[in-house]
Amino acid sequence: MAYYRRVGTVPPKRHTQFRDDAGKLYYEELMGEEGFSSDSSLLYHRGVPSAIVASEIWELPDQSTVVNHPLKPRHLKLHDLFDADEAKTIDAVTGRRLVLGNGDVRISYVVADEASPLYRNAIGDECVYVEAGTGVVETVFGVLPYRAGDYVLLPRATTHRWVPDVTDGPSRLYPIEANSHIAPPKRYLSKDGQLLEHAPYCERDLHGPTGIHLAEGRDVAVLVKHRGGRHGVVGTRFVYDTHPFDVVGWDGCLYPYTFNIEDFEPITGRVHQPPPVHQVFEGDNFVICNFVPRKVDYHPLAVPVPYYHSNVDSDEVMFYCGGDYEARKGSGIGQGSVSLHPGGHAHGPQPAAIEASLGAEHFEESAVMVDTYRPLELGEGGQAVDDQQYAWVWAGRQA
Known part of the structure; x- marks a missing residue:
């Protein structure tokens, strides 16, 4: 620039x-x-x-x-990587x-x-x-x-x-x-x-x-x-x-x-806005977005949490770094978590989070997202803190 x-x-x-x-x-x-x-x-x-x-x-x-194979969405608990004691x-x-x-x-x-x-x-x-x-x-x-x-x-x-x-x-x-x-x-x-x-x-x-x-x-x-x-x-x-x-x-x-991140002015609308409105930086074959506390959709019938979406061209990595992430409630994800939703897998909110979000006027959440246009592989740190049960949370089952 x-x-x-x-x-x-x-x-x-x-x-x-x-x-x-x-x-x-x-x-x-x-x-x-x-x-x-x-x-x-x-x-x-x-x-x-x-x-x-x-x-x-x-x-x-x-x-x-290592390759994400067999293909699965992942939950990586980064705060478990370093022992405070x-x-x-x-x-x-x-x-x-x-x-x-x-x-x-x-x-x-x-x-x-x-x-x-x-x-x-x-x-x-x-x-x-x-x-x-x-x-x-x-x-x-x-x-x-x-x-x-x-x-x-x-x-x-x-x-x-x-x-x-x-x-x-x-x-x-x-x-x-x-x-x-x-x-x-x-x-x-x-x-x-x-x-x-x-x-x-x-x-x-x-x-x-x-x-x-x-x-x-x-x-x-x-x-x-x-x-x-x-x-x-x-x-x-x-x-x-x-x-x-x-x-x-x-x-x-x-x-x-x-x-x-506090100086990022969120772009909002009457209905749910797509991820590019949250973009803050870009590199070759990837973008960086951030989700910040913001007023949410104000159409009278709006569904504030994201719709289910298929990443047909990208892998999506979300680092949850503040507040409560409404769409992920009930999934085990909290501050310090990373979710990996790979291309080829449709993902979105926990089913119960959809009804729970109706009528919400404000989301108090902070997250940093990286979308890549080539598939991501797991490093040793990611493998060490992989929540093996996350892939099945939408179905409400254990592996």
Whole structure:
């Protein structure tokens, strides 16, 4: 999204000499998408940004997946993935457990209570939903504070680290890692990239870095996730001659930012609205939507919960992160649950929820939905917390 920002000190003309007070030249780095043909930013480093002194294998957490076969809807209890009584510190990068994934997107979960290593995802953008907790994400562009309800958007190859504020408890994070870029839906943007009047949020709701975050050091390690290997993703540990956070200034239209789910203005109607009205971001072959507290359908005969629907082109993943989700009452789903409703299976509300919803004027619910256009497979985290009985709840039977 072409939304210009300038932080720190930059020269008046790009690609020209820029020196410190002692006359030493700063090193200019262009960070740009699509081979210099899309959004970019120029960063000015004290040290050489490509100067590495070591490259070693980083063994990633388990990235293997298994096919959802035989085909079933799934209920995954993410809060069971991490034992609150276990005497173990976990960070937001190396502690991630893969829940679902395919060739376009990987969805993980982590409960982080310590600062992460420096990290860079060189495969695609990351959109990390903050279910609970506060802290900061230190980046090469500056510092991003985060709080519950934030989406933290991190462009591909952004060096950063997560620093939870443990006085507020651990940070519960739901990372959505793309193999592409993640951006607002095109239908909400002008031809020049401005969010339009019918969009459910605007540029005022997006919060980027407001100041530089200078750091010094030698032989600094950065964990890099990149393409390759049997599962399409491998890890390398670079050691840099100088600290990557040595940027004195930058400007451009590519940078990390946060957007809080509370700033999403829901689109409602007289009868039930389809899922695209809830869309907040999109990537290649997937979309991200959010369901927020809202006034519901106001036709006198409206049925507020969703109608049964068949995902003929997509798998639907719903992460339930607040309130009561009316359509799922009686299914065992609660906060911290993920439902996977795969293409080829018609799904919808619990039968009793339909009558119970009639006459409702407001739903108090929060959920993050990912729809993918290729089938999702189960990661080790998803397999570990799979509710084996969920598939039969519509029929009211046990397997």
